[in-house]
Amino acid sequence: MRELYARLKERCALGELTQQRPNLGFVTLPREQLRQALTHLRDSEGYTHLVLLTAVDWLEDGQFQLTYLLSHRTQGRDFGLRVLIPRMDAEMDSIHDLWPTAATYQRELREMFGIQFPGSPGVNDDFILEGWTGMPPYRRDFDTKRFSEENYNHRPGRETRDPTTYMKQQLYPGGL
Amino acid sequence: MPFDWMKIPYALLTLFIVFNFGMLLNALIQKIGARVGRRYGVPIWQNYADLIKNYGLRSSITHGVMYYLGPVFRLTGGVGLLLFVPTIYGSEMFSNLSFAGDLILALYFVFFGTLGMALGAGESGHPNAAIGITRGLSQVTAAELPFALAVFSVALQYQTFSITDIVAVQQAGFTSWTLFTNPLAVAAAMLSFLGSMMRPPFDVVLAPQEIPIGPPTEYHSSYLALMQTNRAIFPIAKIVLYMSLFFGGAASWPVFFLKVFAIYMVSVLVGVAFPRFRVEQSIRWFLIWAVPLGVLSIVLV
Amino acid sequence: MKVELESRIVEGPEVVGVEPALDLQGKALPAVQPGAYSRTVTLMPRAELERRMVKGPDGVEFEVEPLRDYYCEAGPTVMPAAYLKIVEDLFNWARSRSIWILGFGTGCGAIEMRPLMTPRFDAYRFGIQWRPTPRQANLFVISGYLSVKTLKRAIRCYEQMQNPKYVVGLGSCTINGGMYWDSYNTIKRLDDYLPVDVYIAGCMPRPEALLQGFEDLKKLIRAGKAEGANQYAERFDWYKANQKQIIHDWDMPDYNW
Numbered sequence: 001m002r003e004l005y006a007r008l009k010e011r012c013a014l015g016e017l018t019q020q021r022p023n024l025g026f027v028t029l030p031r032e033q034l035r036q037a038l039t040h041l042r043d044s045e046g047y048t049h050l051v052l053l054t055a056v057d058w059l060e061d062g063q064f065q066l067t068y069l070l071s072h073r074t075q076g077r078d079f080g081l082r083v084l085i086p087r088m089d090a091e092m093d094s095i096h097d098l099w100p101t102a103a104t105y106q107r108e109l110r111e112m113f114g115i116q117f118p119g120s121p122g123v124n125d126d127f128i129l130e131g132w133t134g135m136p137p138y139r140r141d142f143d144t145k146r147f148s149e150e151n152y153n154h155r156p157g158r159e160t161r162d163p164t165t166y167m168k169q170q171l172y173p174g175g176l
Numbered sequence: 177m178p179f180d181w182m183k184i185p186y187a188l189l190t191l192f193i194v195f196n197f198g199m200l201l202n203a204l205i206q207k208i209g210a211r212v213g214r215r216y217g218v219p220i221w222q223n224y225a226d227l228i229k230n231y232g233l234r235s236s237i238t239h240g241v242m243y244y245l246g247p248v249f250r251l252t253g254g255v256g257l258l259l260f261v262p263t264i265y266g267s268e269m270f271s272n273l274s275f276a277g278d279l280i281l282a283l284y285f286v287f288f289g290t291l292g293m294a295l296g297a298g299e300s301g302h303p304n305a306a307i308g309i310t311r312g313l314s315q316v317t318a319a320e321l322p323f324a325l326a327v328f329s330v331a332l333q334y335q336t337f338s339i340t341d342i343v344a345v346q347q348a349g350f351t352s353w354t355l356f357t358n359p360l361a362v363a364a365a366m367l368s369f370l371g372s373m374m375r376p377p378f379d380v381v382l383a384p385q386e387i388p389i390g391p392p393t394e395y396h397s398s399y400l401a402l403m404q405t406n407r408a409i410f411p412i413a414k415i416v417l418y419m420s421l422f423f424g425g426a427a428s429w430p431v432f433f434l435k436v437f438a439i440y441m442v443s444v445l446v447g448v449a450f451p452r453f454r455v456e457q458s459i460r461w462f463l464i465w466a467v468p469l470g471v472l473s474i475v476l477v
Numbered sequence: 478m479k480v481e482l483e484s485r486i487v488e489g490p491e492v493v494g495v496e497p498a499l500d501l502q503g504k505a506l507p508a509v510q511p512g513a514y515s516r517t518v519t520l521m522p523r524a525e526l527e528r529r530m531v532k533g534p535d536g537v538e539f540e541v542e543p544l545r546d547y548y549c550e551a552g553p554t555v556m557p558a559a560y561l562k563i564v565e566d567l568f569n570w571a572r573s574r575s576i577w578i579l580g581f582g583t584g585c586g587a588i589e590m591r592p593l594m595t596p597r598f599d600a601y602r603f604g605i606q607w608r609p610t611p612r613q614a615n616l617f618v619i620s621g622y623l624s625v626k627t628l629k630r631a632i633r634c635y636e637q638m639q640n641p642k643y644v645v646g647l648g649s650c651t652i653n654g655g656m657y658w659d660s661y662n663t664i665k666r667l668d669d670y671l672p673v674d675v676y677i678a679g680c681m682p683r684p685e686a687l688l689q690g691f692e693d694l695k696k697l698i699r700a701g702k703a704e705g706a707n708q709y710a711e712r713f714d715w716y717k718a719n720q721k722q723i724i725h726d727w728d729m730p731d732y733n734w
């Protein structure tokens with residue numbers, strides 16, 4: 001992983017290497033160099049499999065973090081590239097020409113986070129939420145509880161208990 | 177030959193007995209299959225409940241005339257096959273409408289239902305039905321080929337097309353059965369039998385509980401009930417044909433029940449022991465194993 | 478029946494939460510500035526549903542409006558029971574002994590249906606079978622949560638089943654939302670959208686509970702009380718209004734049989 005990091009560092013401006021397991025590492029890099037790094041990893045380093053493309057909403061920082069996780073099939077190693085993009089009018093370059101499967105991930109991200117991927121095939125089609133017009137539900141400022149209460153009929157009589165106190169009462173009725 | 181009106185109630189009686197026997201036998205076979213899988217299995221009268229339920233459904237929709245006629249044709253195929261084969265040899269009551277040359281007609285009836293079904297299901301317009309038909313027709317055609325060869329071999333052997341005459345020749349005892357006098361033809365026909373009974377390993381056409389259920393995808397209510405009725409009659413009718421041609425026929429009802437059950441069990445035993453073939457595999461299988469046997473049997477006669 | 482096919486344009490800013498949202502530790506998150514999220518949503522008009530000219534095999538051109546011409550517009554009707562009570566009783570007996578389940582698993586509860594086919598539970602001995610097509614099935618087991626997308630398919634399947642038909646709601650998700658009670662995408666009361674005969678509670682219910690639920694359903698059927706299909710026909714407008722309230726891209730006929 002270290003050697004890979006060193007080799008990659010010669011080409012792109014990389015952030016720190018976060019090594020979570022001997023065979024799993026993450027690195028942050030600027031948006032412009034993502035494509036170059038991905039191409040290099042795919043064609044020269046053997047990371048041929050795009051495992052997933054996902055997003056994290058850093059609401060406080062006003063940023064989305066996109067994670068591109070690649071896998072080396074024969075060595076059994078995974079390497080993740082992270083890109084931070086501004087939350088406002090979020091937009092990212094499509095990589096569907098590198099991995100056709102990416103188009104599906106990008107379609108999902110467009111729907112769930114509202115991140116635009118211009119040029120990605122079918123990216124504006126409905127993925128799971130058919131006919132959804134409001135704020136994308138995976139953004140953290142989207143209040144799912146409130147949305148659910150406003151939109152879906154509710155059956156009265158539902159009780160919610162705090163699991164810790166409730167189990168204590170059940171298991172030790174006399175008090176601990 | 178003057179027509180004997182008494183034959184009609186007799187024929188209906190045959191139909192009634194065979195229908196009930198078929199319903200119970202089918203459930204019994206299902207139960208045997210379940211026991212092999214260590215399940216308890218359906219109750220023996222399950223098929224009656226299903227049938228009444230389907231006749232009792234309050235709504236049904238049609239997709240056109242052919243859709244409506246499909247199950248009717250199919251049932252006609254079953255009933256016709258049954259009625260034109262002498263069910264009980266030598267009995268005035270249960271010989272039904274058999275006549276000289278009925279073998280050709282019987283062969284035709286075997287195929288008739290399938291064709292009607294194909295037209296009807298085709299009109300239902302469901303893609304799964306269309307897929308089922310292509311699969312079904314190709315498999316049935318491949319499976320019927322050896323049977324037709326075997327039938328001609330038998331007809332050549334006995335120099336007649338009358339089933340009654342063929343059965344008559346076989347009455348001299350076990351050793352006079354076609355099974356022993358023309359074993360190759362019987363072997364070819366039995367392989368074809370496996371294919372046409374819609375049991376594993378050849379049941380991919382009608383896999384009853386999976387997504388591509390095949391031709392009956394759109395059939396429901398009374399349409400489906402008609403087809404269920406046919407599923408009780410047709411296998412028995414077909415087995416009667418086999419029994420008459422190859423296994424000496426039956427001279428009384430107990431012998432009939434016993435022989436039909438035994439012949440049915442052949443396909444069941446094969447079915448529980450072998451996994452399912454895909455259509456192209458089964459066609460290849462028929463063409464490689466069963467057809468040469470049939471050709472050989474004709475050549476040797 | 479009228480179907481909106483023009484593309485709807487929804488423009489931001491659109492802020493759903495007004496109170497400050499809380500993060501996991503209970504600290505208030507920074508308030509959402511107006512305009513923080515804006516996007517233009519274009520609902521694609523479905524080309525295959527639009528009115529268009531079609532050339533027939535005989536060369537004649539004619540206009541079709543798919544939703545109107547390819548489907549029958551008649552709504553469901555209430556179907557009376559058999560005239561003679563004894564006949565209806567016989568039918569009810571047969572219906573209760575021959576329950577054909579539509580093989581459509583909607584949520585995680587579907588995983589509990591499979592064991593019923595195995596030697597350990599063997600539902601076949603109770604006359605329960607699975608059918609791959611709604612035409613032949615008469616019991617629809619809603620096995621767990623229903624997302625709006627699945628609800629749309631479930632309605633279509635339900636409407637294609639033949640009268641009489643039954644619905645069993647499996648798991649607490651169908652009753653009051655279960656653990657998806659605050660989800661943005663799942664319904665919380667199944668009986669607002671489809672007429673339910675029996676609910677089986679639990680998350681998820683064990684196969685034994687399912688068998689027990691089916692036995693209860695059988696009692697209802699025997700007593701002639703499982704008339705969900707007729708109820709659906711009677712209160713058709715109410716059900717449709719509920720369904721359309723949450724299915725926003727309604728691109729199918731009102732009654733798809």
Ligand code: SF4
Binds near residue numbers: 586
């Ligand atoms: S009730 Fe539980 S098991 Fe069933 S669908 Fe809901 S969450 Fe899943």
